[in-house]
Amino acid sequence: MEQIVNFKKISEYNDFNNQETLHPLISVVHLENAAPRQFRRLQYDFYTIFLKQIKCGDLRYGLNNYDYEQGTLIFLASGQVIGDHKDEYYQPQGTALVFHPDLLNGTSLARNIDDYNFFSYAVNEALHLSDQERKIIMDCFDKIEYELKRPIDKHSKKLITSNVELFLNYCDRFYDRQFITRDDINKGILERFENFLNGYFTSEKPYTIGLPSVAYCADEMHLSANYFGDLIKKETGKSAQEYIQNKIIDVAKKKIFDHSKTVSEIAYELGFKYPQHFIRLFKKRVGHTPKEYRSIN
Incomplete structure (x- = not known):
């Protein structure tokens, strides 16, 4: 029976990608630091967003194959499975934002997270970014990473979750643009x-x-x-x-x-x-x- 690699903790996913864990509930993961690995099915018990910056081969999600292109965002809710099992190896590329649902407890984002329907879109319904939009997304990632690298204080959680919410609101806007441009x-x-x-x-x-x-x-x-x-x-x-x-x-x-x-x-x-x-x-x-x-x- 095909084995699914299940990541229950953010730290497990960081270790998988040779990434330092700066916070137990959220991470900005630079996938190019990971070692080459075999294609396999992966499951995440947390929210996962991939920004693919180069074409990096086919990933299989559900029954759909999708060839990632530069500046593409894909969103996975907790518990979703992505990938395919192949006797081949590949070098991961791009950036991933991962955050555990527990991070949102007591925040406005906890009340609004279900409003972001794109977490349950299929892979072939991914968000394709313009160059300007990609810069905005990278700026959001940079702000989150900046907070993660600072010593934790009473402002940390609010600033981190606020920047995650800002990022998601931009994605909502960009999806609206995509619906229009693909009219x-x-x-x-x-x-x-x-x-x-x-x-x-x-x-x-x-x-x-x-x-x-x-x-x-x-x-x-x-x-x-x-x-x-x-x-x-x-x-x-x-x-x-x-x-x-x-x-x-x-x-x-x-x-x-x-x-x-x-x-x-x-x-x-x-x-x-x-x-x-x-x-x-x-x-x-x-x-x-x-x-x-x-x-x-």
């Missing part, structure tokens, strides 16, 4: 999503699968659920769930005019397990129950 690609995904929903509700899938979830649709688009949701929100102003529900209502309105079908039959055709759930959603969105809508139109 043509995003519109292609939106068009595929619309076509997928149209095909879904004219097939037998509502009977066999039920209502399409956001995760199911994202998988069909070959995207992670969070990236897909963020993309739809930025393109349409609606959440992916709202978009799906709007499609359900549009299809339902057309079906309601077929007086040979009962409201319950229409609900089952759309994928609802219980007709009352359909009635509740329809009234919430349209302002009338399906029967009322049928009678006034």
Whole structure:
């Protein structure tokens, strides 16, 4: 059985990369200092961000391969696995920011960390930086490292976590820019999503699968659920769930005019397990129950 190398502590990851441990809960790791090592699957019990500054070969994450290019950031939440097992060796390059969830206890970042959806994006949804953006990211790393090299005092934790939060906020901004600059690609995904929903509700899938979830649709688009949701929100102003529900209502309105079908039959055709759930959603969105809508139109 393939072995996964699991790093539970920041110090373990530092040792793995020939890096001095300056703080037990956070480190800026210079990967070029590590010895050449064999490709293998790695798991981190802490947040991990890689900044790859040169092309350094394929890494496998989930079912996706990704070829890192210069100025690319990838984010991993605690517990995620990355890498692939090969009988080959490589020299790590770039910089990694790693921090344990315990670092955030009692800070504003602890309350906001789940808002950074990019920690659950797939590798092929990485953040590609411009030269100017890369300089800003490196400046954030330098500020964090500066604090780590100072003697710990009463200001240390606040300044370290504030700089981590600043870094994450810049990444949030840069992802917004990436969604905009890849607008043509995003519109292609939106068009595929619309076509997928149209095909879904004219097939037998509502009977066999039920209502399409956001995760199911994202998988069909070959995207992670969070990236897909963020993309739809930025393109349409609606959440992916709202978009799906709007499609359900549009299809339902057309079906309601077929007086040979009962409201319950229409609900089952759309994928609802219980007709009352359909009635509740329809009234919430349209302002009338399906029967009322049928009678006034």
